[in-house]
Amino acid sequence: MHLGRRVARLVLLPVTLYFVAFAPRAARQSRRYLQRALGRRPRLADRFRHVHAFASVVLDRLYFARGALAPFDLRVSGVDLVLATLAEGRGAFLLGAHLGSFEVLNAVGASQPGLRVAMVMYPDNAQMIQATLRSVAPALPLRIIAIGRPGSTLEIRDWLDSGGLAGLLGDRLPPGEAARGGGVVRPFLGTPARFADGPLRLAQLLRRRVVFMVGLYRGGRRYDVRFEELADFSHRPDDDAARASQLDEALDAYVARLEALVHEAPYNWFNFHDFWGEDG
Secondary structure, three states: OOHHHHHHHHHHHHHHHHHHHOOOOHHHHHHHHHHHHHHOOOOOOHHHHHHHHHHHHHHHHHHOOOHHHHHHEEEEOHHHHHHHHOOOOOOOEEEEEEEEEOOOHHHHHHHOOOEEEEEEOOOHHHHHHHHHHHHHHHOOOOOEEEEEOOHHHHHHHHHHHOOOOOEOOHHHHHHHOOOOOOOOOEOOOOOOEEOOOOHHHHHHHHOOOOHHHHHEEOOOOEEEEEEEEEEEOOOOOOHHHHHHHHHHHHHHHHHHHHHHOOOOOOOHHHHOOOOOOOOO
């Protein structure tokens, strides 16, 4: 923070080399993913670029948390869609993935009057992220709603009713659920994978719109921030079969959008775990 981003980025080179060489589990998952995303066997340079992109995004979280947007070239599209949705007075869900940077979305929101974003996550992750970001940005207006506890759904509903946005990530199952065979299976990059349908079920239960969000890291100081309409649950069918069909369509749209983006920006996918359940 004292020497600036340009100097701090020099540290990313040895950090990246270390993890490429001495983190075999993450390296194995990176190779498997890159094989699918690139359509060829990844080279060492591909694996380095993948980890370096992740390290870059993690470093930039600190600057975004402090509201330091000047060092970055942010190209933003779709904010008008979010503002129009909020104008309805019911709030909305922002659904993303472990793709690119969520913090850049928070930073964009902070620079737009009326965009108030709360991140919805499990308590352990919430405590870790809050502690880390507040250590470098004590004044950070970070709102996190912990789920998986009594009253969390009502807290999310009240936040939305106040005109807020609730951000969730839909490409990782809750702890332990994958081992129990939870989630919904969809083909992803040519192989079936399990996705969490909980965020979409919650949006359907609360009858809210869902906006897809992504902050792609383009290298150097460039980020491509997008907001796109994904689903509208404000009109929920009364029939069980129709509701299930509505949910399936939304999940299919989410997975298709995610697959298109990892082909477009393959080094932005930061799920360094056994996503396809190949470790047995």
